Amino acid sequence: MILFSRRVAFTSALSAGLLSLAACTSSPLQRSQVVLYSEADMAARGSAAYQQMREETPVSEDARAIRYVNCVADHVVEALPVEVRTRYAWEVTLFADEQANAFALPGGKMGVYEGLLNVAINQHQLAAVMAHEVGHVLANHSNERASQSALRNVGFGVAQILGVSDATLQAIDMGTQLGVFLPFNRIQESEADIVGLSLMAQAGFEPEESISLWENMAASGGGRQPELLSTHPSPASRMSDLHARIPAAEAELDSAQALGRFPDCIR
Numbered sequence: 727m728i729l730f731s732r733r734v735a736f737t738s739a740l741s742a743g744l745l746s747l748a749a750c751t752s753s754p755l756q757r758s759q760v761v762l763y764s765e766a767d768m769a770a771r772g773s774a775a776y777q778q779m780r781e782e783t784p785v786s787e788d789a790r791a792i793r794y795v796n797c798v799a800d801h802v803v804e805a806l807p808v809e810v811r812t813r814y815a816w817e818v819t820l821f822a823d824e825q826a827n828a829f830a831l832p833g834g835k836m837g838v839y840e841g842l843l844n845v846a847i848n849q850h851q852l853a854a855v856m857a858h859e860v861g862h863v864l865a866n867h868s869n870e871r872a873s874q875s876a877l878r879n880v881g882f883g884v885a886q887i888l889g890v891s892d893a894t895l896q897a898i899d900m901g902t903q904l905g906v907f908l909p910f911n912r913i914q915e916s917e918a919d920i921v922g923l924s925l926m927a928q929a930g931f932e933p934e935e936s937i938s939l940w941e942n943m944a945a946s947g948g949g950r951q952p953e954l955l956s957t958h959p960s961p962a963s964r965m966s967d968l969h970a971r972i973p974a975a976e977a978e979l980d981s982a983q984a985l986g987r988f989p990d991c992i993r
């Protein structure tokens with residue numbers, strides 16, 4: 727019993743320690759967030775994941791497509807606030823893979839899969855996807871997710887020590903997978919949409935094309951939804967959210983064009 731209570735005390739101290747490390751910040755849209763990790767820590771994780779990805783997934787050999795993807799990525803990065811743009815070594819890899827997907831990692835490493843180029847059929851649509859992915863980075867979403875799972879594991883540790891049955895733990899786990907975290911991910915996805923729409927317009931891409939892009943994406947899903955859509959808001963709510971924000975994005979496009987931002991990326 728002494729051992730038992732010591733373990734509880736230890737785990738509680740660990741939880742308290744983790745909680746006291748947690749910083750409360752806010753997303754670009756002023757939603758408050760709990761993040762446990764430093765930005766440098768997340769950037770290092772992002773770079774490691776990117777490296778691993780480049781080792782495990784074949785890289786495209788289509789020189790034209792690589793140039794095209796780099797062209798769009800450069801314009802998106804160029805529109806970032808200067809402190810974000812210069813903080814990381816932004817870089818994109820085109821992977822030889824048929825899935826219609828893309829990612830951006832903390833630390834500025836990005837990936838596009840060749841299959842995306844069949845769905846995002848022009849530079850504006852590709853920019854919509856890339857700016858959405860960069861939106862996740864700007865809003866610190868990876869840190870938030872990693873922090874949630876760390877906090878959840880601490881909670882599990884306490885429950886196990888207290889002798890909660892395996893069945894109950896499994897039920898809790900299902901709940902967190904299906905109920906607790908899913909709506910939260912959808913909030914993150916909507917945030918990335920909003921931040922991304924603004925970013926693509928600031929880069930000089932046509933914000934209207936984001937609507938066509940998500941329509942193409944939904945249509946391309948067929949029986950199996952592309953991964954990019956799996957936790958995303960329903961197509962209808964996503965479209966109405968985007969529509970509502972197009973006028974503001976058009977104004978940002980005007981300002982970008984006044985700065986001479988007319989991207990001309992040709993595949």
Ligand SMILES: [Zn+2]
Pocket residue numbers: 858859862915918
């Ligand atoms: Zn997303």
